[in-house]
Amino acid sequence: MHLRFETHVYRWQARQDAAWFFADVPEELSAEVREVMQPFAGGFGAVRVQATVGETTWRTSIFPGSSGTYALPLKRAVREGEGLVEGGPVTVDLDILDG
Numbered sequence: 001m002h003l004r005f006e007t008h009v010y011r012w013q014a015r016q017d018a019a020w021f022f023a024d025v026p027e028e029l030s031a032e033v034r035e036v037m038q039p040f041a042g043g044f045g046a047v048r049v050q051a052t053v054g055e056t057t058w059r060t061s062i063f064p065g066s067s068g069t070y071a072l073p074l075k076r077a078v079r080e081g082e083g084l085v086e087g088g089p090v091t092v093d094l095d096i097l098d099g
Contacts, residue, residue: 001036001096003029009074009084021079023090025062025070033062033070037098052093054082059097 005026013019025033037047046061047070056078062070072092074084084090 001033003033003094003096004092005029005094006089006091009079009086009088009090011086012071021074021084021086022071023074023092024065024067025072025092025094027069030064030069033096034064037096048097050095050097053078053084053090056081062094 003025007023007026009021009023011019011021024030033047034045045064048059048061049072050057050059051072053074058075058078060073060075062072065071072094074090078084082090
């Protein structure tokens with residue numbers, strides 16, 4: 001399953017000294033992923049993916065959030081390499097690896 005979408009980068013701060021950055025898969029696409037991947041989802045409903053932003057491709061997992069969308073973690077190397085900033089736009093190509 002391949003998805004392409006545009007969204008924005010946001011920060012989730014779990015502790016005062018640590019912050020993580022994510023991009024949410026849109027609601028409609030998240031619903032499709034959930035429907036197709038439910039039998040294959042790992043712990044916490046995580047789904048293994050290969051993500052591409054610009055020229056950067058990496059493997060990770062997307063995680064279901066309380067809003068009903070999946071969250072794609074954006075590691076520092078991706079953000080810095082692609083010039084991503086908090087609140088800024090990001091276009092993501094996502095290939096589902098499970099299933």
